[in-house]
Amino acid sequence: MLAASFRDCKAWEVEGLPLTTTSNEACKLYDAILKQYVTWRNDEVLGGIEGCMTAVQAADPNFVMGHVISTGLQLVGTGSSVLQDEKLASAVRRTVELASSQDLTPRERMHVKAVELFSRGALGKACDVWEDILVEHPTDMLALKFSHDGFFYLGEQIQMRDSVARVLPYWKPHMPLYSYLKGMYSFGLLETRFYDQAEKLAKEGLALTPEDGWCTHAVAHVHEMKAEVEKGLKFMASTEKDWTVCDMLACHNYWHWALYHIEKGEYEAALKIYDEQVSRRCLKSGAMLDTVDACSMLYRLEMEGVSVKDRYRELLQVTEPHSEDHTLLFNDLHFLMVSLGCKDTGTTQRLLESLRELAKEPGENHQFQIAETIGLPMCQALVEYDQGNYSKTVELLKPLRYHFTEIGGSDAQRDVFSQLIIHAALKSEDKYHQRFARCLLVERDAARPNSPLTDRLIQRAHSLHI
Numbered sequence: 001m002l003a004a005s006f007r008d009c010k011a012w013e014v015e016g017l018p019l020t021t022t023s024n025e026a027c028k029l030y031d032a033i034l035k036q037y038v039t040w041r042n043d044e045v046l047g048g049i050e051g052c053m054t055a056v057q058a059a060d061p062n063f064v065m066g067h068v069i070s071t072g073l074q075l076v077g078t079g080s081s082v083l084q085d086e087k088l089a090s091a092v093r094r095t096v097e098l099a100s101s102q103d104l105t106p107r108e109r110m111h112v113k114a115v116e117l118f119s120r121g122a123l124g125k126a127c128d129v130w131e132d133i134l135v136e137h138p139t140d141m142l143a144l145k146f147s148h149d150g151f152f153y154l155g156e157q158i159q160m161r162d163s164v165a166r167v168l169p170y171w172k173p174h175m176p177l178y179s180y181l182k183g184m185y186s187f188g189l190l191e192t193r194f195y196d197q198a199e200k201l202a203k204e205g206l207a208l209t210p211e212d213g214w215c216t217h218a219v220a221h222v223h224e225m226k227a228e229v230e231k232g233l234k235f236m237a238s239t240e241k242d243w244t245v246c247d248m249l250a251c252h253n254y255w256h257w258a259l260y261h262i263e264k265g266e267y268e269a270a271l272k273i274y275d276e277q278v279s280r281r282c283l284k285s286g287a288m289l290d291t292v293d294a295c296s297m298l299y300r301l302e303m304e305g306v307s308v309k310d311r312y313r314e315l316l317q318v319t320e321p322h323s324e325d326h327t328l329l330f331n332d333l334h335f336l337m338v339s340l341g342c343k344d345t346g347t348t349q350r351l352l353e354s355l356r357e358l359a360k361e362p363g364e365n366h367q368f369q370i371a372e373t374i375g376l377p378m379c380q381a382l383v384e385y386d387q388g389n390y391s392k393t394v395e396l397l398k399p400l401r402y403h404f405t406e407i408g409g410s411d412a413q414r415d416v417f418s419q420l421i422i423h424a425a426l427k428s429e430d431k432y433h434q435r436f437a438r439c440l441l442v443e444r445d446a447a448r449p450n451s452p453l454t455d456r457l458i459q460r461a462h463s464l465h466i
Protein backbone atom coordinates (compact mmCIF):
# COMPACT_ATOMS: atom_id res chain seq x y z
CA MET A 1 0.00 0.00 0.00
CA LEU A 2 1.38 3.39 -0.96
CA ALA A 3 1.85 6.05 1.69
CA ALA A 4 -0.94 8.60 1.97
CA SER A 5 1.61 11.37 1.34
CA PHE A 6 1.88 10.43 -2.33
CA ARG A 7 -0.40 12.58 -4.47
CA ASP A 8 -3.59 11.11 -5.96
CA CYS A 9 -5.57 12.44 -8.95
CA LYS A 10 -7.16 15.21 -6.89
CA ALA A 11 -3.89 16.33 -5.27
CA TRP A 12 -2.15 16.69 -8.64
CA GLU A 13 -5.09 18.68 -9.94
CA VAL A 14 -5.03 20.98 -6.91
CA GLU A 15 -1.35 21.68 -7.63
CA GLY A 16 -2.21 22.71 -11.16
CA LEU A 17 -0.49 19.66 -12.61
CA PRO A 18 -3.44 17.38 -13.51
CA LEU A 19 -2.68 13.88 -14.76
CA THR A 20 -4.86 12.18 -17.35
CA THR A 21 -5.92 9.00 -15.59
CA THR A 22 -8.77 8.01 -13.29
CA SER A 23 -6.51 5.74 -11.26
CA ASN A 24 -5.41 7.20 -7.93
CA GLU A 25 -2.97 4.31 -7.62
CA ALA A 26 -1.32 5.30 -10.93
CA CYS A 27 -1.03 8.92 -9.79
CA LYS A 28 0.58 7.90 -6.52
CA LEU A 29 2.99 5.55 -8.26
CA TYR A 30 3.99 8.34 -10.64
CA ASP A 31 4.74 10.44 -7.55
CA ALA A 32 6.66 7.56 -5.99
CA ILE A 33 8.86 7.21 -9.10
CA LEU A 34 9.40 10.98 -9.20
CA LYS A 35 10.42 11.04 -5.54
CA GLN A 36 12.93 8.22 -6.00
CA TYR A 37 14.39 9.94 -9.05
CA VAL A 38 14.78 13.28 -7.25
CA THR A 39 16.18 11.72 -4.07
CA TRP A 40 18.55 9.32 -5.92
CA ARG A 41 17.17 6.56 -3.76
CA ASN A 42 15.39 3.32 -4.57
CA ASP A 43 12.88 2.73 -1.82
CA GLU A 44 12.78 -1.01 -1.23
CA VAL A 45 9.40 -0.76 0.50
CA LEU A 46 7.99 0.56 -2.78
CA GLY A 47 9.88 -2.00 -4.84
CA GLY A 48 12.35 0.59 -6.09
CA ILE A 49 11.96 2.57 -9.30
CA GLU A 50 11.76 -0.63 -11.35
CA GLY A 51 9.01 -2.05 -9.16
CA CYS A 52 7.01 1.16 -9.35
CA MET A 53 7.38 1.27 -13.14
CA THR A 54 5.85 -2.20 -13.38
CA ALA A 55 3.13 -1.28 -10.88
CA VAL A 56 2.13 1.97 -12.61
CA GLN A 57 1.75 0.04 -15.84
CA ALA A 58 -0.52 -2.46 -14.08
CA ALA A 59 -2.55 0.26 -12.33
CA ASP A 60 -3.39 1.96 -15.64
CA PRO A 61 -1.70 0.63 -18.79
CA ASN A 62 -2.87 3.69 -20.72
CA PHE A 63 -1.56 6.32 -18.28
CA VAL A 64 0.61 8.45 -20.57
CA MET A 65 2.62 10.25 -17.88
CA GLY A 66 3.42 6.85 -16.37
CA HIS A 67 4.99 5.94 -19.72
CA VAL A 68 6.69 9.34 -19.97
CA ILE A 69 8.43 9.05 -16.60
CA SER A 70 9.42 5.41 -17.13
CA THR A 71 10.76 5.90 -20.65
CA GLY A 72 12.35 9.24 -19.79
CA LEU A 73 14.23 7.70 -16.87
CA GLN A 74 15.61 4.93 -19.05
CA LEU A 75 16.88 7.57 -21.47
CA VAL A 76 18.34 9.69 -18.65
CA GLY A 77 20.27 6.61 -17.49
CA THR A 78 22.16 6.71 -20.85
CA GLY A 79 22.80 2.97 -20.55
CA SER A 80 20.82 2.14 -23.68
CA SER A 81 19.85 3.83 -26.90
CA VAL A 82 16.90 3.38 -29.22
CA LEU A 83 19.40 2.39 -31.92
CA GLN A 84 20.54 -0.66 -29.96
CA ASP A 85 17.65 -1.43 -27.66
CA GLU A 86 14.43 -2.40 -29.43
CA LYS A 87 12.55 -2.58 -26.14
CA LEU A 88 13.35 1.06 -25.40
CA ALA A 89 12.50 2.09 -28.97
CA SER A 90 9.12 0.39 -28.71
CA ALA A 91 8.47 2.00 -25.31
CA VAL A 92 8.97 5.42 -26.93
CA ARG A 93 6.66 4.46 -29.83
CA ARG A 94 4.01 3.18 -27.40
CA THR A 95 4.14 6.46 -25.42
CA VAL A 96 3.67 8.52 -28.59
CA GLU A 97 0.84 6.28 -29.86
CA LEU A 98 -1.03 6.41 -26.58
CA ALA A 99 -0.68 10.18 -26.46
CA SER A 100 -2.11 10.59 -29.94
CA SER A 101 -5.26 8.68 -29.02
CA GLN A 102 -6.01 10.57 -25.80
CA ASP A 103 -7.32 13.95 -24.81
CA LEU A 104 -4.27 15.07 -22.83
CA THR A 105 -3.43 18.42 -21.28
CA PRO A 106 -0.99 20.58 -23.28
CA ARG A 107 1.62 20.02 -20.52
CA GLU A 108 1.41 16.24 -20.86
CA ARG A 109 1.59 16.50 -24.63
CA MET A 110 4.79 18.54 -24.31
CA HIS A 111 6.29 15.90 -22.01
CA VAL A 112 5.64 13.27 -24.65
CA LYS A 113 7.26 15.47 -27.29
CA ALA A 114 10.35 16.03 -25.12
CA VAL A 115 10.86 12.32 -24.47
CA GLU A 116 10.52 11.59 -28.16
CA LEU A 117 13.11 14.26 -29.02
CA PHE A 118 15.43 12.93 -26.32
CA SER A 119 15.12 9.40 -27.71
CA ARG A 120 16.31 10.68 -31.10
CA GLY A 121 19.31 12.37 -29.53
CA ALA A 122 17.90 15.87 -30.00
CA LEU A 123 18.58 16.66 -26.38
CA GLY A 124 18.89 20.43 -26.82
CA LYS A 125 15.43 20.54 -28.39
CA ALA A 126 14.07 18.32 -25.61
CA CYS A 127 15.45 20.79 -23.04
CA ASP A 128 13.70 23.62 -24.88
CA VAL A 129 10.40 21.77 -24.48
CA TRP A 130 10.97 21.06 -20.77
CA GLU A 131 11.82 24.73 -20.28
CA ASP A 132 8.63 25.72 -22.13
CA ILE A 133 6.67 23.54 -19.72
CA LEU A 134 8.34 25.29 -16.78
CA VAL A 135 7.32 28.74 -18.02
CA GLU A 136 3.69 27.78 -17.47
CA HIS A 137 4.26 25.19 -14.74
CA PRO A 138 7.30 26.12 -12.63
CA THR A 139 6.47 23.46 -10.03
CA ASP A 140 6.61 20.60 -12.52
CA MET A 141 9.49 18.73 -10.88
CA LEU A 142 9.72 16.13 -13.64
CA ALA A 143 10.28 18.79 -16.29
CA LEU A 144 12.82 20.50 -14.02
CA LYS A 145 14.81 17.33 -13.26
CA PHE A 146 14.83 16.13 -16.87
CA SER A 147 15.97 19.59 -17.93
CA HIS A 148 18.65 19.64 -15.21
CA ASP A 149 20.01 16.30 -16.38
CA GLY A 150 19.66 17.30 -20.03
CA PHE A 151 21.74 20.45 -19.57
CA PHE A 152 24.28 18.41 -17.62
CA TYR A 153 24.73 16.01 -20.54
CA LEU A 154 24.96 18.95 -22.95
CA GLY A 155 27.59 20.71 -20.83
CA GLU A 156 25.29 23.75 -20.68
CA GLN A 157 26.32 24.94 -17.26
CA ILE A 158 24.70 28.38 -17.26
CA GLN A 159 21.39 26.98 -18.48
CA MET A 160 21.53 24.33 -15.74
CA ARG A 161 21.89 27.05 -13.10
CA ASP A 162 19.29 29.46 -14.53
CA SER A 163 16.73 26.74 -15.14
CA VAL A 164 16.44 26.24 -11.36
CA ALA A 165 16.80 29.95 -10.52
CA ARG A 166 13.78 30.76 -12.70
CA VAL A 167 11.40 28.43 -10.84
CA LEU A 168 12.61 28.84 -7.24
CA PRO A 169 10.28 31.74 -6.25
CA TYR A 170 7.24 29.71 -7.29
CA TRP A 171 8.01 26.92 -4.83
CA LYS A 172 6.86 27.04 -1.22
CA PRO A 173 8.51 25.12 1.62
CA HIS A 174 5.45 22.92 2.24
CA MET A 175 5.51 21.50 -1.31
CA PRO A 176 6.73 17.92 -1.73
CA LEU A 177 10.45 17.70 -2.66
CA TYR A 178 10.97 21.45 -2.04
CA SER A 179 14.28 21.06 -0.19
CA TYR A 180 15.81 19.19 -3.14
CA LEU A 181 15.69 22.35 -5.24
CA LYS A 182 18.49 23.76 -3.12
CA GLY A 183 20.89 20.98 -4.11
CA MET A 184 19.96 21.33 -7.75
CA TYR A 185 20.46 25.09 -7.70
CA SER A 186 23.68 24.68 -5.77
CA PHE A 187 25.04 22.36 -8.46
CA GLY A 188 24.24 24.91 -11.19
CA LEU A 189 25.91 27.62 -9.14
CA LEU A 190 29.12 25.69 -8.58
CA GLU A 191 29.38 24.62 -12.20
CA THR A 192 29.32 28.33 -13.03
CA ARG A 193 31.97 29.02 -10.34
CA PHE A 194 29.76 30.66 -7.72
CA TYR A 195 31.32 28.42 -5.10
CA ASP A 196 30.43 30.37 -1.95
CA GLN A 197 26.79 30.77 -2.91
CA ALA A 198 26.66 27.11 -3.92
CA GLU A 199 28.03 25.96 -0.58
CA LYS A 200 25.55 28.13 1.33
CA LEU A 201 22.59 26.73 -0.63
CA ALA A 202 23.74 23.14 -0.24
CA LYS A 203 24.21 23.55 3.51
CA GLU A 204 20.67 24.98 3.74
CA GLY A 205 19.38 21.96 1.85
CA LEU A 206 21.26 19.60 4.16
CA ALA A 207 19.86 21.35 7.22
CA LEU A 208 16.36 20.56 5.89
CA THR A 209 17.18 17.08 4.55
CA PRO A 210 20.49 15.58 5.76
CA GLU A 211 20.07 12.54 3.49
CA ASP A 212 19.88 14.69 0.34
CA GLY A 213 22.87 13.11 -1.41
CA TRP A 214 22.79 15.66 -4.24
CA CYS A 215 23.34 18.46 -1.70
CA THR A 216 26.23 16.51 -0.16
CA HIS A 217 27.55 16.07 -3.66
CA ALA A 218 27.40 19.83 -4.27
CA VAL A 219 29.51 20.47 -1.17
CA ALA A 220 31.95 17.77 -2.33
CA HIS A 221 32.30 19.61 -5.65
CA VAL A 222 32.93 22.95 -3.96
CA HIS A 223 35.79 21.42 -1.92
CA GLU A 224 37.11 19.69 -5.04
CA MET A 225 37.11 22.83 -7.15
CA LYS A 226 38.74 24.91 -4.41
CA ALA A 227 41.28 22.15 -3.67
CA GLU A 228 40.11 22.13 -0.06
CA VAL A 229 41.29 18.57 0.38
CA GLU A 230 41.19 18.29 4.18
CA LYS A 231 37.76 19.92 4.40
CA GLY A 232 36.49 17.56 1.71
CA LEU A 233 37.82 14.45 3.44
CA LYS A 234 36.35 15.50 6.75
CA PHE A 235 32.99 16.38 5.22
CA MET A 236 32.60 13.07 3.36
CA ALA A 237 33.52 11.03 6.44
CA SER A 238 31.24 12.96 8.76
CA THR A 239 28.20 12.69 6.45
CA GLU A 240 28.75 9.17 5.06
CA LYS A 241 25.90 7.57 7.00
CA ASP A 242 23.45 10.15 5.56
CA TRP A 243 24.26 9.85 1.84
CA THR A 244 24.92 6.12 1.57
CA VAL A 245 21.13 5.66 1.65
CA CYS A 246 21.12 7.23 -1.84
CA ASP A 247 21.93 4.02 -3.70
CA MET A 248 22.00 5.76 -7.09
CA LEU A 249 24.46 8.43 -6.01
CA ALA A 250 26.58 6.81 -3.29
CA CYS A 251 29.15 5.45 -5.76
CA HIS A 252 29.65 8.90 -7.24
CA ASN A 253 30.05 10.46 -3.81
CA TYR A 254 32.67 7.81 -2.94
CA TRP A 255 34.40 8.72 -6.21
CA HIS A 256 34.57 12.35 -5.05
CA TRP A 257 35.96 11.15 -1.72
CA ALA A 258 38.64 9.16 -3.53
CA LEU A 259 39.58 12.20 -5.64
CA TYR A 260 40.75 13.99 -2.49
CA HIS A 261 43.06 11.07 -1.77
CA ILE A 262 44.43 11.09 -5.33
CA GLU A 263 44.93 14.83 -4.97
CA LYS A 264 47.01 14.22 -1.83
CA GLY A 265 48.95 11.40 -3.46
CA GLU A 266 47.40 8.87 -1.07
CA TYR A 267 47.01 6.22 -3.72
CA GLU A 268 46.46 3.26 -1.42
CA ALA A 269 43.56 5.04 0.26
CA ALA A 270 42.10 5.87 -3.16
CA LEU A 271 42.45 2.26 -4.31
CA LYS A 272 40.80 1.07 -1.13
CA ILE A 273 37.74 3.23 -1.92
CA TYR A 274 37.87 1.98 -5.49
CA ASP A 275 37.91 -1.68 -4.46
CA GLU A 276 35.48 -1.50 -1.57
CA GLN A 277 32.97 0.98 -2.97
CA VAL A 278 33.33 2.30 -6.51
CA SER A 279 34.12 -0.96 -8.30
CA ARG A 280 31.79 -3.07 -6.17
CA ARG A 281 28.87 -0.70 -6.70
CA CYS A 282 29.58 -0.26 -10.41
CA LEU A 283 29.73 -4.02 -11.06
CA LYS A 284 26.49 -4.48 -9.16
CA SER A 285 24.48 -1.61 -10.67
CA GLY A 286 25.99 -1.36 -14.15
CA ALA A 287 24.75 2.26 -13.99
CA MET A 288 26.52 4.62 -16.36
CA LEU A 289 27.36 7.17 -13.68
CA ASP A 290 29.04 4.52 -11.55
CA THR A 291 30.79 3.09 -14.61
CA VAL A 292 32.32 6.33 -15.90
CA ASP A 293 33.52 7.08 -12.36
CA ALA A 294 35.28 3.74 -12.14
CA CYS A 295 36.91 4.26 -15.57
CA SER A 296 38.01 7.78 -14.72
CA MET A 297 39.50 6.76 -11.40
CA LEU A 298 41.69 4.06 -12.89
CA TYR A 299 42.81 6.40 -15.65
CA ARG A 300 43.69 9.17 -13.19
CA LEU A 301 45.64 6.77 -11.02
CA GLU A 302 47.56 5.44 -14.03
CA MET A 303 48.46 8.96 -15.12
CA GLU A 304 49.85 9.44 -11.62
CA GLY A 305 52.03 6.39 -12.22
CA VAL A 306 50.03 3.99 -10.05
CA SER A 307 49.66 0.37 -11.16
CA VAL A 308 45.97 -0.54 -11.21
CA LYS A 309 46.78 -4.19 -12.08
CA ASP A 310 43.80 -6.24 -13.31
CA ARG A 311 41.16 -3.73 -12.40
CA TYR A 312 40.66 -2.57 -16.00
CA ARG A 313 39.95 -6.15 -17.05
CA GLU A 314 37.21 -6.48 -14.46
CA LEU A 315 35.68 -3.19 -15.56
CA LEU A 316 35.75 -4.20 -19.23
CA GLN A 317 32.92 -6.66 -18.48
CA VAL A 318 30.72 -3.66 -17.77
CA THR A 319 31.90 -1.28 -20.50
CA GLU A 320 32.40 -3.66 -23.43
CA PRO A 321 28.68 -4.40 -24.05
CA HIS A 322 28.14 -0.62 -24.38
CA SER A 323 30.83 -0.12 -27.04
CA GLU A 324 28.30 0.63 -29.77
CA ASP A 325 25.63 2.44 -27.72
CA HIS A 326 27.02 5.93 -28.37
CA THR A 327 24.45 7.63 -26.18
CA LEU A 328 27.05 10.14 -24.99
CA LEU A 329 30.56 10.96 -26.20
CA PHE A 330 31.41 11.42 -22.53
CA ASN A 331 30.59 7.74 -21.92
CA ASP A 332 32.46 6.63 -25.04
CA LEU A 333 35.64 8.37 -23.90
CA HIS A 334 35.46 6.61 -20.55
CA PHE A 335 34.80 3.18 -22.09
CA LEU A 336 37.82 3.78 -24.28
CA MET A 337 40.02 4.30 -21.22
CA VAL A 338 39.16 0.73 -20.23
CA SER A 339 39.63 -1.01 -23.58
CA LEU A 340 42.96 0.83 -23.98
CA GLY A 341 43.92 -0.07 -20.42
CA CYS A 342 43.23 -3.75 -21.23
CA LYS A 343 45.04 -3.52 -24.58
CA ASP A 344 41.82 -4.84 -26.11
CA THR A 345 42.35 -3.55 -29.64
CA GLY A 346 39.21 -5.23 -30.97
CA THR A 347 36.90 -3.41 -28.55
CA THR A 348 38.73 -0.11 -29.11
CA GLN A 349 38.33 -0.44 -32.87
CA ARG A 350 34.69 -1.47 -32.60
CA LEU A 351 33.89 1.62 -30.53
CA LEU A 352 35.80 3.99 -32.79
CA GLU A 353 34.56 2.57 -36.09
CA SER A 354 30.91 2.54 -35.07
CA LEU A 355 31.23 6.13 -33.83
CA ARG A 356 32.89 7.21 -37.09
CA GLU A 357 29.97 5.71 -39.02
CA LEU A 358 27.38 7.60 -36.96
CA ALA A 359 29.35 10.84 -37.27
CA LYS A 360 29.04 10.65 -41.07
CA GLU A 361 25.26 11.10 -40.98
CA PRO A 362 24.45 12.70 -37.65
CA GLY A 363 20.91 13.82 -38.47
CA GLU A 364 19.39 15.56 -35.46
CA ASN A 365 21.43 13.61 -32.91
CA HIS A 366 23.50 16.18 -31.03
CA GLN A 367 26.19 13.71 -29.94
CA PHE A 368 26.77 12.52 -33.49
CA GLN A 369 26.82 16.14 -34.68
CA ILE A 370 29.79 16.98 -32.44
CA ALA A 371 31.49 13.60 -32.86
CA GLU A 372 33.56 14.68 -35.86
CA THR A 373 34.87 17.91 -34.37
CA ILE A 374 35.20 16.99 -30.69
CA GLY A 375 34.39 13.38 -29.80
CA LEU A 376 36.56 11.54 -32.31
CA PRO A 377 39.64 13.78 -31.92
CA MET A 378 39.41 13.37 -28.14
CA CYS A 379 39.08 9.60 -28.54
CA GLN A 380 42.09 9.64 -30.88
CA ALA A 381 44.06 11.61 -28.29
CA LEU A 382 43.51 8.80 -25.78
CA VAL A 383 44.63 6.23 -28.36
CA GLU A 384 47.79 8.24 -29.18
CA TYR A 385 48.65 8.67 -25.50
CA ASP A 386 48.28 4.93 -24.98
CA GLN A 387 50.69 4.32 -27.87
CA GLY A 388 53.22 6.76 -26.46
CA ASN A 389 52.61 9.38 -29.17
CA TYR A 390 52.58 12.22 -26.68
CA SER A 391 53.13 15.10 -29.07
CA LYS A 392 50.23 13.86 -31.20
CA THR A 393 48.05 13.78 -28.05
CA VAL A 394 48.90 17.42 -27.36
CA GLU A 395 48.22 18.44 -30.95
CA LEU A 396 44.79 16.82 -30.83
CA LEU A 397 43.72 18.21 -27.46
CA LYS A 398 45.25 21.67 -27.56
CA PRO A 399 42.72 23.22 -29.96
CA LEU A 400 39.84 21.55 -28.14
CA ARG A 401 40.59 22.22 -24.51
CA TYR A 402 38.19 25.14 -24.20
CA HIS A 403 35.49 23.01 -25.83
CA PHE A 404 35.70 20.04 -23.45
CA THR A 405 32.50 21.27 -21.74
CA GLU A 406 30.54 20.32 -24.86
CA ILE A 407 30.92 16.62 -24.14
CA GLY A 408 28.92 17.16 -20.94
CA GLY A 409 29.56 16.11 -17.36
CA SER A 410 30.92 18.28 -14.57
CA ASP A 411 34.11 20.35 -14.38
CA ALA A 412 35.45 17.81 -11.87
CA GLN A 413 34.71 14.88 -14.18
CA ARG A 414 36.24 16.57 -17.23
CA ASP A 415 39.40 17.41 -15.33
CA VAL A 416 40.69 13.99 -16.37
CA PHE A 417 41.16 15.42 -19.87
CA SER A 418 42.86 18.56 -18.58
CA GLN A 419 45.24 16.33 -16.65
CA LEU A 420 45.80 14.23 -19.76
CA ILE A 421 46.99 17.13 -21.89
CA ILE A 422 49.43 18.18 -19.12
CA HIS A 423 50.86 14.67 -18.81
CA ALA A 424 51.15 14.37 -22.59
CA ALA A 425 52.84 17.78 -22.90
CA LEU A 426 55.30 16.87 -20.12
CA LYS A 427 56.19 13.62 -21.84
CA SER A 428 56.36 15.04 -25.37
CA GLU A 429 59.80 15.28 -26.99
CA ASP A 430 58.82 18.57 -28.53
CA LYS A 431 60.41 21.49 -26.62
CA TYR A 432 57.45 23.71 -27.45
CA HIS A 433 55.07 21.20 -25.89
CA GLN A 434 57.22 21.06 -22.78
CA ARG A 435 57.03 24.83 -22.42
CA PHE A 436 53.30 24.58 -23.10
CA ALA A 437 53.05 22.10 -20.19
CA ARG A 438 54.56 24.76 -17.93
CA CYS A 439 51.94 27.27 -19.16
CA LEU A 440 49.14 24.81 -18.46
CA LEU A 441 50.45 24.20 -14.96
CA VAL A 442 50.72 27.91 -14.18
CA GLU A 443 47.19 28.36 -15.45
CA ARG A 444 45.93 25.42 -13.38
CA ASP A 445 47.61 26.72 -10.24
CA ALA A 446 46.09 30.16 -10.74
CA ALA A 447 42.55 28.84 -11.17
CA ARG A 448 42.78 26.34 -8.32
CA PRO A 449 45.56 27.27 -5.90
CA ASN A 450 47.07 24.99 -3.25
CA SER A 451 46.46 21.78 -5.15
CA PRO A 452 48.97 19.11 -4.12
CA LEU A 453 48.46 17.35 -7.47
CA THR A 454 49.31 20.50 -9.40
CA ASP A 455 52.34 21.02 -7.14
CA ARG A 456 53.57 17.50 -7.88
CA LEU A 457 53.25 18.11 -11.61
CA ILE A 458 55.11 21.42 -11.29
CA GLN A 459 57.88 19.56 -9.44
CA ARG A 460 58.03 17.03 -12.23
CA ALA A 461 58.29 19.80 -14.81
CA HIS A 462 61.21 21.28 -12.83
CA SER A 463 62.96 17.94 -12.61
CA LEU A 464 62.64 17.58 -16.37
CA HIS A 465 64.33 21.02 -16.65
CA ILE A 466 61.32 22.46 -18.46
Ligand SMILES: [Fe+2]
Nearest residue numbers: 217221410412
Ligand atom coordinates in the same frame (compact mmCIF):
# COMPACT_ATOMS: atom_id res chain seq x y z
FE1 LIG B 1 30.16 15.03 -9.15
